Amino acid sequence: MVFERYSYDARRVVVEAKHEAQRRNWAEILPAHLLYAIIDDTHGLAGRLLAMSSSPRIRGELDSGVLPARTGAPRDEHVPFAASTRQVIEATTAAADELRHANISSLHLLLGLLQDTGVVGELLARHGIAREQVLRGFMLVGEVLRDLPLHSSVTQALRAAAPTGPPVGTRELLVALMRADNAGEWHRIWLHCGNDEAVAAMPFQDPEQGPGGAAAGLWESIPLTSACVTALEVAARLAKRYDMWPLPPGLLALGLVADDTCGASRALGQGLGRLELIDLLQRAILGTTLSGLRTALPQILDEVNRERADVPREDEQPQSPAPTPPAPPGPAAVPTGTPGGPVSAWFPACPRHQTGDMVRLVSSVYDEGTARTESFGPVAGSAGGHVFIGAARQVGGIQTALAKRLSPRPTLQPSPGVPVLMACLIGIVGGIIAAGLYASGSSTEHPSATRAAALGFLAVMAIPVVALLAVASKIGSRLARVESGMATAMPMWLAAWYCGRCDGVFFPPGEYPEGVIPDTLMPTAVFQQAVWRAGGFTSEGDPVK
Incomplete structure (x- = not known):
């Protein structure tokens, strides 16, 4: 017997009825076993309907008089349907056809049990379970959050x-x-x-x-x-x-x-x-x-x-597996263009869950998580007892935590222009002061001492200027090495894929630097370290000297 039209809860009832007959050592599956399985299935449609009426009393009568356990060990072999159960199943299908329902649920099984001419039909009638009550139960099919308090x-x-x-x-x-x-x-x-x-x-x-x-x-x-x-x-x-x-x-x-x-x-x-x-x-x-x-x-x-989920049909033989769909194009189809460029029509499968769902290029995820901000608006203030009104523009950027973890570029120090500018300012201010002291030496009683002091002050001011220029040179050299390393790291970074489902990164088959295993999911931190190593950076993001 094939239950092709049976929904998941109806199939579950049939399977549980079979198990109930085996546990009680019955040679056949009776209509009472079906009713017992419906009452036990509190998540099913018919089970929920009976739970609102008198299911505990019905179950008690089933246990005490209708379905007592027989002697002997539980049966392991196949248990067939009794003739009366087959009639119930036929009545179930007829009820679904009469109602023009494509699928057969446990409610249809309950309609079929109501037409039983034996003990089960009499039991249901005695407890007030009627056809009209079951038909009203169809109005509850699929309802969610019923009778629950909601915000x-x-x-x-x-x-x-x-x-x-x-x-x-x-x-x-x-x-x-x-x-x-x-x-x-x-x-x-x-x-x-x-x-x-x-x-x-x-x-x-x-x-x-x-x-x-x-x-x-x-x-x-x-x-x-x-x-x-x-x-x-x-x-x-x-x-x-x-x-x-x-x-x-x-x-x-x-x-x-x-x-x-x-x-x-x-x-x-x-x-x-x-x-x-x-x-x-x-x-x-x-x-x-x-x-x-x-x-x-x-x-x-x-x-x-x-x-x-659907309960497997135990009366059917296992079907042969469906043919495996053709594999997507090989790794040659992996796009390696610039970040944000066109993405190929297929996505490689994540090594963990073996699907392309929520798999995207690392470069696309990084670009979407990085944004440039610019604000412009009026400002007001006071200086020297005067109130002034003006405008200010502020340029910046924001980046998500995920984009930071996927960034191919280490966090860089400030631009070398900052220490150069500070050196220039110190040099100009110091030069003006020294020039003033030197010029005032002619009007003093000891011009040579004053001019020597001016030259000494100028020499002292040269120390921070030289130091700042050295810092600027070091920062500029580091930036140059970072840019040189990025040229090596970017091809590897552009070939990587991010799985949002697993929060990990993997590489399709291909040739990569040592330590990178293709088709292996790695945490984002490990991926970033691998990219930095490919670019010649240390684990802290500093270029190797």
């Missing part, structure tokens, strides 16, 4: 995301949350990935948001993608784990980035490593750091995914 900003964001078009994805919900949450310091997030308008314009969508994508769940009749449903479920479980009610915007933001393949996570992960992003969301949006979150978040995501 007003979370509610506002969910409702504001609805007009973007069905189904709502994680990126759309993220943008709506940015605009609804006035308390969070979102500007600290925007420093790395851009403001809400920039995030809204990013081309990142959830995996199932392609053409013809269907909704996987609902919130107040608002259709949601599967990734969005997962994100909301993760946020709800975080709230329960850390006892934070009503569910705050910060936990929703963490839920939206829990899965690094969804649109929201990819949008926010453009300028930050994964752990940096999680830490920043806690500080800037949640307002606190949760103990053990780095471990709890992937565990909760894995738990939610397991519950939402």
